[in-house]
Amino acid sequence: xxxxxxxxxxxxxxxxxxxxxxxxxxxxxxxxxxxxxxxxxxxxxxxxxxxxxxxxxxxxxxxxxxxxxxxxxxxxxxxxxxxxxxxxxxxxxxxxxxxxxxxxxxxxxxxxxxxxxxxxxxxxxxxxxxxxxxxxxxxxxxxxxxxxxxxxxxxxxxxxxxxxxxxxxxxxxxxxxxxxxxxxxxxxxxxxxxxxxxxxxxxxxxxxxxxxxxxxxxxxxxxxxxxxxxxxxxxxxxxxxxxxxxxxxxxxxxxxxxxxxxxxxxxxxxxxxxxxxxxxxxxxxxxxxxxxxxxxxxxxxxxxxxxxxxxxxxxxxxxxxxxxxxx
Numbered sequence: 199x200x201x202x203x204x205x206x207x208x209x210x211x212x213x214x215x216x217x218x219x220x221x222x223x224x225x226x227x228x229x230x231x232x233x234x235x236x237x238x239x240x241x242x243x244x245x246x247x248x249x250x251x252x253x254x255x256x257x258x259x260x261x262x263x264x265x266x267x268x269x270x271x272x273x274x275x276x277x278x279x280x281x282x283x284x285x286x287x288x289x290x291x292x293x294x295x296x297x298x299x300x301x302x303x304x305x306x307x308x309x310x311x312x313x314x315x316x317x318x319x320x321x322x323x324x325x326x327x328x329x330x331x332x333x334x335x336x337x338x339x340x341x342x343x344x345x346x347x348x349x350x351x352x353x354x355x356x357x358x359x360x361x362x363x364x365x366x367x368x369x370x371x372x373x374x375x376x377x378x379x380x381x382x383x384x385x386x387x388x389x390x391x392x393x394x395x396x397x398x399x400x401x402x403x404x405x406x407x408x409x410x411x412x413x414x415x416x417x418x419x420x421x422x423x424x425x426x427x428x429x430x431x432x433x434x435x436x437x438x439x440x441x442x443x444x445x446x447x448x449x450x451x452x453x454x455x456x457x458x459x460x461x462x463x464x465x466x467x468x469x470x471x472x473x474x475x476x477x478x479x480x481x482x483x484x485x486x487x488x489x490x491x492x493x494x495x496x497x498x499x500x501x502x503x504x505x506x507x508x509x510x511x512x513x514x515x516x517x518x519x520x521x522x523x524x525x
Contacts, residue, residue: 241500248495248509252446255493256513259435259444264517266419267487271298271521272315274356274412283362285378286352287395292418293352295363299484299519301452301475308423308433308450309475311487316354316414320346324355324411325374327404332397335404337413339374347376347413350384352392354416355399358409362399363416365392376413423450432496448492448510454478455486455516490514 213221273282273295286293294300294314301311322343326336335355337344347353347370354363365384368377383393403411419437426434427442435447455469456478469486478484491513498507 244499245509248497248499249511252493252495252509252511255444255446256491256511259447259491259493260489260513260515262437262443263421263489264515266313266315266421267299267311267517268520270313270315270519272318273354273361273416274316274321274414275358275409281360282354283360283400285362285364285380285394285396285399287393288391293392295354295416297481298521299487300481301454301478303475304451308447309452310420310422310450311452312418312420314416314418316356316416318414319343320415321412322347322414324404324413327406328399328402331399331402334368334375334377335413337374337376339372344370344374346415348387350387350389350392352389352416353413355403355411355413357403357411360401360403362401362403364394364399365389367394421450423447430496432494444493446494446496448494451490453488453490454484455488456483457485458483484519486516486518488514488516 282295284293284295289295292312292314298314299311301309303309320343322341323338324335325338328335347366349366349369351366352363353366353376354361356362364378366376367379367382368375370376378394378397378399380394380397384390402408405411417439419439422436422438423433424436426432426445428434428445430445432445433447434442435444435450437443453472453474455472457469472488492510493513495509499509500507
């Protein structure tokens with residue numbers, strides 16, 4: 199008779215050291231893969247965010263600068279600054295309204311530019327004709343822009359045939375009368391020390407036989423690249439008046455398109471060449487401007503390596519000066 203063999207079964211009470219090592223190794227490999235995928239996804243996200251920021255900053259910068267540059271020399275419906283009478287005693291720098299646009303060459307540093315024009319949004323109609331070339335102007339005191347006028351403001355009065363720049367010498371009140379007396383120096387505000395050299399505006403504004411005359415605020419706007427006021431190690435575009443406009447502007451180079459004036463026209467036609475600011479001899483010959491600027495991401499988004507980890511993009515825009523269009 200055969201005997202059946204007896205088998206004994208034992209329960210497994212744990213893992214061997216080898217099995218634990220193998221499991222840990224596999225887990226570490228999987229974890230490393232997950233971390234790598236996460237880092238790649240985060241890097242891609244940071245790069246996309248940085249590129250979006252650069253594009254948005256470029257859009258803001260070009261929108262603001264192009265609008266100002268395109269409308270430089272705007273003095274109402276005037277077609278040329280040749281018909282502008284500047285009665286100010288000091289007609290240099292920001293008060294040189296015959297020079298609608300002016301740049302400074304930065305050489306190895308970013309360039310800067312100054313634009314002079316009036317703002318259509320500040321227009322106030324002249325309600326009655328002047329009684330003489332030196333008389334006060336009467337405005338529509340009920341106009342929504344009238345209350346913003348203050349003594350010592352520099353303004354221009356313009357119709358389609360002429361314009362005059364002067365400083366308000368009285369304290370505007372509810373009757374709408376604006377005076378422009380000569381030799382009365384401003385005692386406060388941004389125009390302290392300025393005065394009118396003459397009260398003669400050389401034109402009767404508000405005449406029924408002429409186009410509607412309006413008073414506008416007139417001023418200068420300057421753009422320059424300077425270290426950011428945020429404390430970060432980057433440059434920003436600053437506008438004066440105003441302050442810091444766009445962060446991360448690394449460089450700004452400006453060239454000016456010079457055109458010649460045909461015999462049958464009063465202004466230059468098209469740009470024949472682009473030159474730097476120090477090569478412009480007559481700013482009235484400038485008909486267009488070419489902006490080239492470099493914007494960085496401000497924050498480090500890539501492995502620095504030998505660089506600084508910033509993304510950069512270069513943009514170029516060409517702007518036509520609308521008020522230098524052929525007459």
